[in-house]
Amino acid sequence: MALFDTHAHLDQAEFDEDRSEVIQRARQAGVEAIVAVGCTADSSAAAVRLAQQYDIVLAAVGIQPNYCAEAAPGDWDRIEQLLDAPKVVALGETGLDRHWNYAPFELQQEYFARHLRLAQERDLPVVIHTRQSDADVVKMLRAAAERGPLTGVMHSFTGTAETAAECIALGMHISFAGMVTFKKSADLRAVAEGVPADRILIETDSPYLSPHPRRGRRNEPAHVAHTARCLAEARGESFEEFCAGTTTNARRLFGIPRP
Numbered sequence: 001m002a003l004f005d006t007h008a009h010l011d012q013a014e015f016d017e018d019r020s021e022v023i024q025r026a027r028q029a030g031v032e033a034i035v036a037v038g039c040t041a042d043s044s045a046a047a048v049r050l051a052q053q054y055d056i057v058l059a060a061v062g063i064q065p066n067y068c069a070e071a072a073p074g075d076w077d078r079i080e081q082l083l084d085a086p087k088v089v090a091l092g093e094t095g096l097d098r099h100w101n102y103a104p105f106e107l108q109q110e111y112f113a114r115h116l117r118l119a120q121e122r123d124l125p126v127v128i129h130t131r132q133s134d135a136d137v138v139k140m141l142r143a144a145a146e147r148g149p150l151t152g153v154m155h156s157f158t159g160t161a162e163t164a165a166e167c168i169a170l171g172m173h174i175s176f177a178g179m180v181t182f183k184k185s186a187d188l189r190a191v192a193e194g195v196p197a198d199r200i201l202i203e204t205d206s207p208y209l210s211p212h213p214r215r216g217r218r219n220e221p222a223h224v225a226h227t228a229r230c231l232a233e234a235r236g237e238s239f240e241e242f243c244a245g246t247t248t249n250a251r252r253l254f255g256i257p258r259p
Helices: 019-028 041-053 065-070 075-082 105-122 134-145 161-169 186-193 221-235 239-254
Strands: 003-008 031-037 057-061 088-097 126-131 152-154 172-176 200-202
Touching: 003 200, 003 221, 003 239, 019 031, 019 221, 031 041, 031 088, 031 221, 031 239, 041 057, 041 075, 057 075, 065 088, 065 105, 088 105, 088 134, 088 152, 105 126, 105 134, 126 134, 134 161, 161 172, 161 186, 172 186, 186 221, 200 221, 200 239, 221 239
Parallel strands: 003 031, 031 057, 057 088, 088 126, 126 152, 152 172, 172 200
Antiparallel strands: none
């Protein structure tokens, strides 16, 4: 049994006191790979350092929409340079967010467009955040797809089955985090049931979004097993089958050969 946590913020301060223990607990839970995802140039550089320190950690680098207004001159150049570091497997977290008012929406769109174009130029998957912006994100994905192929992941997906289907048609994978396990999330589980077996992924988004029965406490990569069990049951698959399938999907997306 092997698990793949496709999205975790391992660089954050919540892990400063016990990061190595968190990684060890992930190993013990069957997690064979974790993508440490950057939100700023600094956190992206930290994700790259963590990937160099821990063998099961990979890195994604980017400027998340809620942080793009804080980006300093030269930060985008740093992201481009970090793409050449060992074990960097994706560009992002990027996307659009209408929930928080941390950055002008036009600036978010500019940065999202930069990420999409660079991902296509480098033939890398893109990690996409969307909050109350699904239609806007899909519109920009359509425009990017007119230039050429896209690949990537809709991270911590909470949208509709129709949005999922369109994103899949545009080259995306659909990743589910801990909220899919919540009692109130029956509609989201129904969406997950309909995602093709070769396009579904799982993640923690740790330290956020702890799944049931860990809800309300700090999340960590080991807890991706709870999300996997919930989704396997919803989809009528065995836990082992679902874990193997999602891990194969993640390895294919991020270009990671079987050990």
